[in-house]
Amino acid sequence: MATPLEKWVEQQAQLTKPDDIYWCNGSEEEAHRIIERGISKEKINGAPVFSKLNQSAWPNAYYHRSHPTDVARTEHLTYVCHADKETAGPNNNWMAPAEAMEKMRKLSDGCMRGRTMYVLPYMMGHPDSPYAKPCIQLTDSAYVAASMRIMTRLGNAVIDKIGARENFVKGLHSIGDLNPERRLIMHFPDEKFVWSIGSGYGGNALLGKKCFSLRIASWQGYQEGWLAEHMVVMGIEDPEGKVTYIAAALPSACGKTNLAMLQSALPGYKIWPLGDDIAWMNVGSDGRLYAINPEAGFFGVAPGTSMKTNPNMIRTLKNDKFFPTLFTNTALNKITNEPWWEGLDYPEGADMEDWQGKTWNPSMSAKAAHPNARFTTSIYNCPILSKEYDNPGGVPISAIIVGGRRAHLVPLVTEAFNWQHGVFHAARMGSETTAAAAHQIGVVRRDPMAMLPFCGYNMGDYFRHWLSIGKKMANPPKIFSVNWFRTDENGSFIWPGFGDNIRILKWIIERTNGKAGAKKTAIGFVPAKEDLDMTGLSMEPEKLDGILSVNIKDWKPELEDTKKFLQQFGERMPAEIWQEFAALEKEIGG
Numbered sequence: 001m002a003t004p005l006e007k008w009v010e011q012q013a014q015l016t017k018p019d020d021i022y023w024c025n026g027s028e029e030e031a032h033r034i035i036e037r038g039i040s041k042e043k044i045n046g047a048p049v050f051s052k053l054n055q056s057a058w059p060n061a062y063y064h065r066s067h068p069t070d071v072a073r074t075e076h077l078t079y080v081c082h083a084d085k086e087t088a089g090p091n092n093n094w095m096a097p098a099e100a101m102e103k104m105r106k107l108s109d110g111c112m113r114g115r116t117m118y119v120l121p122y123m124m125g126h127p128d129s130p131y132a133k134p135c136i137q138l139t140d141s142a143y144v145a146a147s148m149r150i151m152t153r154l155g156n157a158v159i160d161k162i163g164a165r166e167n168f169v170k171g172l173h174s175i176g177d178l179n180p181e182r183r184l185i186m187h188f189p190d191e192k193f194v195w196s197i198g199s200g201y202g203g204n205a206l207l208g209k210k211c212f213s214l215r216i217a218s219w220q221g222y223q224e225g226w227l228a229e230h231m232v233v234m235g236i237e238d239p240e241g242k243v244t245y246i247a248a249a250l251p252s253a254c255g256k257t258n259l260a261m262l263q264s265a266l267p268g269y270k271i272w273p274l275g276d277d278i279a280w281m282n283v284g285s286d287g288r289l290y291a292i293n294p295e296a297g298f299f300g301v302a303p304g305t306s307m308k309t310n311p312n313m314i315r316t317l318k319n320d321k322f323f324p325t326l327f328t329n330t331a332l333n334k335i336t337n338e339p340w341w342e343g344l345d346y347p348e349g350a351d352m353e354d355w356q357g358k359t360w361n362p363s364m365s366a367k368a369a370h371p372n373a374r375f376t377t378s379i380y381n382c383p384i385l386s387k388e389y390d391n392p393g394g395v396p397i398s399a400i401i402v403g404g405r406r407a408h409l410v411p412l413v414t415e416a417f418n419w420q421h422g423v424f425h426a427a428r429m430g431s432e433t434t435a436a437a438a439h440q441i442g443v444v445r446r447d448p449m450a451m452l453p454f455c456g457y458n459m460g461d462y463f464r465h466w467l468s469i470g471k472k473m474a475n476p477p478k479i480f481s482v483n484w485f486r487t488d489e490n491g492s493f494i495w496p497g498f499g500d501n502i503r504i505l506k507w508i509i510e511r512t513n514g515k516a517g518a519k520k521t522a523i524g525f526v527p528a529k530e531d532l533d534m535t536g537l538s539m540e541p542e543k544l545d546g547i548l549s550v551n552i553k554d555w556k557p558e559l560e561d562t563k564k565f566l567q568q569f570g571e572r573m574p575a576e577i578w579q580e581f582a583a584l585e586k587e588i589g590g
């Protein structure tokens with residue numbers, strides 16, 4: 001007799017009408033076959049889905065160009081379909097579930113005709129973890145099938161885990177006709193179901209990532225008492241060999257991946273990443289917060305990644321351990337058949353094609369790689385992967401960092417007075433926008449906990465949930481906010497960032513065990529310049545003072561803007577957040 005899973009797959013096939021159905025087993029041999037199909041059979045925009053790159057320079061690497069209209073997440077086409085609009089909140093687009101289902105049914109009728117439906121059984125989290133979730137995604141794209149094998153733990157064993165269950169996590173994905181008019185990413189949180197059509201872009205199409213592990217999982221976490229967050233998870237080893245684990249929320253394309261893999265500028269410190277994008281966090285029986293990274297790969301922004309900014313990522317991308325590594329919408333040097341992007345040295349004698357396949361040279365004003373060009377590679381390729389990555393119980397978190405990209409005002413680092421104050425810090429977080437999502441670049445948008453595009457329910461309730469998680473912990477992590485993007489009068493970054501961010505991390509971990517000094521300001525504790533270890537870094541003292549100072553009178557417009565943002569959530573916004581707001585308003589004065 002057919003299992004609920006088999007029945008569900010059959011029903012989706014009846015609607016979408018693929019030529020054939022292929023159940024993936026997750027083997028490496030199969031991954032080679034999927035790539036091969038992408039080279040010889042499947043097409044995007046008239047061109048093969050994959051081409052093979054120079055294997056001696058970039059082992060296991062394949063190149064993919066997406067449809068030119070399909071290069072980033074499309075937040076305006078992303079909906080969270082709770083039974084009522086209020087539950088979705090002002091932070092989400094909402095459509096009534098029945099209407100959304102009907103719309104998707106119409107769009108999906110016959111959408112896989114002429115194509116193969118891949119059935120992808122995958123786990124988010126280590127199969128032995130009590131926090132892990134077995135999931136199924138259907139897709140008609142070889143690119144998505146190959147990417148999901150990198151980004152998740154994909155394999156047959158998941159089918160046994162699902163067994164006779166009805167309520168497994170479901171995703172139905174089709175690239176459709178890639179027409180933005182017929183592109184939609186619909187979430188049905190109560191059914192743990194994501195239905196996506198018209199896009200092959202990672203954040204819209206790899207449904208285990210943003211769609212399930214953040215939007216749907218955040219709703220599950222709200223109901224079950226845990227947190228699904230847009231956070232890096234990493235260990236920081238000090239010169240005595242003690243490893244402290246932290247989680248950090250930074251909006252898309254603010255250097256989360258670089259932080260997760262930082263190469264320390266201070267001798268004796270080492271970073272051991274567990275993840276660069278998503279953390280699931282549960283309160284343990286010892287009253288501490290434990291984090292796992294549910295993903296198994298990196299889907300990172302290529303431009304700006306180099307031996308200077310992130311040597312460990314370049315080493316990861318060049319590692320041949322796990323097949324394959326994908327490059328999407330980078331430029332391509334036709335002479336050497338290597339991917340190229342802004343931030344790498346320009347190869348001598350190159351014959352460069354830009355991300356759309358047009359001849360390009362450095363005198364052109366347009367970029368060669370799309371600013372949101374991506375690499376997709378397994379976490380097991382990372383030479384500094386934490387040995388705790390596969391620990392089913394996760395790692396205990398001592399500090400939570402929230403941050404953003406702000407040219408002015410917000411200091412380099414601030415420690416919140418307590419958990420509630422830290423949640424307020426996160427609630428008023430803002431960042432200047434980047435290219436990871438399709439919208440205007442460079443304007444400040446409030447992005448609490450870097451979760452605005454990913455929180456699958458009303459953010460007022462989300463803050464309440466955070467406050468209640470804090471109350472469950474005997475030993476809650478300290479909360480810090482960071483901003484390494486302050487600029488001077490010429491628009492140049494003041495803080496060097498990258499490997500020098502270890503100086504800030506060092507202060508943070510020392511604060512968690514009471515070792516470092518700080519001065520109290522109206523917005524929290526900030527290091528005095530002597531509290532930061534500046535060994536080996538010369539910086540004008542006034543500049544350092546400048547990025548560590550809090551000129552509270554300048555905060556008035558910031559507070560006004562924060563108020564407007566928080567007011568949207570009306571009654572749902574917890575009183576504690578308004579108490580914190582009132583305390584800050586008092587400090588700023590009339």
Ligand code: OXD
Nearest residue numbers: 073203252253277436
């Ligand atoms: C991502 C994003 O791809 O945040 O991680 O957009």
Ligand code: MN
Nearest residue numbers: 230251252277
């Ligand atoms: Mn992200």
